Amino acid sequence: MISVEEFSKILDILEKRYSIEFPQHISEDPFKILIGTILSQRTRDEITDKAYETLFDRFPTIESLAKASIKEIEKLIRPVGFYKVKAKRIKEVARIILEKYSGIVPKDRDELLKLPGVGDKTADIVLSFGYGLPEIAVDTHVETVAKRLGIADEEDKYVQIKRKLEDLTPLHKRSMINSLFVMFGKEICRKPRPRCSVCQIKNFCKYYRSITQSKVTRY
Ligand code: SF4
Structure with missing residues (x-):
């Protein structure tokens, strides 16, 4: 198990490698982050980025997206996976935020989770990237690294991985x-x-220890 001190060293190394200066990466519009994250579900980054640009070029505001036809949204985001389902969700999310939250994306996990297509990861991305709150969004990379390092166990799910990283x-x-x-x-x-x-x-790294030990055992 990795200690707080060891994890602090890991973060130092990664921060230097990727030159992240907190909070430089946090300043984007929460609504665009929310829609971008819905678009990205089960879709590669390059395809998501293209669809995101095309969509917001045509409908730059929540109001315009809430009034857009689902067919047109579908056409604009077509390369992304499950584009028909996502087109409906995007329009619905824009409408709900406009009508129920006066055009402001809620800064509250429980409210975010009530929106169509929003699960734990999307909520955490909006809260951390959109609002700078201390939340850890666990996506496939975060999960893989946490499990290989030995921070999380193989069978751990979203909330357990997040809690272990938070600790x-x-x-x-x-x-x-x-x-x-x-x-x-x-x-x-x-x-x-x-x-x-x-x-x-x-x-x-626990994974690294396991592969090097198995090599030693074989020789
Ligand atoms: S699995 Fe390999 S690449 Fe990943 S953290 Fe461990 S040693 Fe590094």
Whole structure:
């Protein structure tokens, strides 16, 4: 199990590698973050980014998106996975935020979770990136890195992984964990083949220990 001190060293290494200066990455519009995260579900980043730009070029405000036809939204976001379901959700989310929350995305987890298409991860992304709150959004990269390091167990689900990371992370650094682990997961701790030989945090890693020990046992 990784200690608070060890995790602090891991964060130092990753912060230096990816040059994240808190809170530089937090300043985006919560509504755009919310819609972008809905678009990104089960979709590759490049495709999400393109659809996001096309959608907001045509409908730049919540009002315009709430009035848009579902067919037109579908056409604009077509390359993303489940575009028909997402088009309906996006219009509905825009309408609810406009009518129920006076056009302001709620800054409250329980309210966010009531919106169509919004689960734990999307809520945490909006709260951390949109509002700078100390939440850790657990996506596939965060989950993989946390499990390989030995912070979370294989069978752990969203809330357990998040709680275990929170126990190790000071409040003011929680909202940067997602960005750091996503960059690290894409570059080094890749799925399915992590680049352990060039990893700067391998000395802290449970997965690395297990593969090196099994090699030693074989020889
Ligand atoms: S040693 Fe390998 S598995 Fe462990 S964190 Fe680094 S890249 Fe990931």
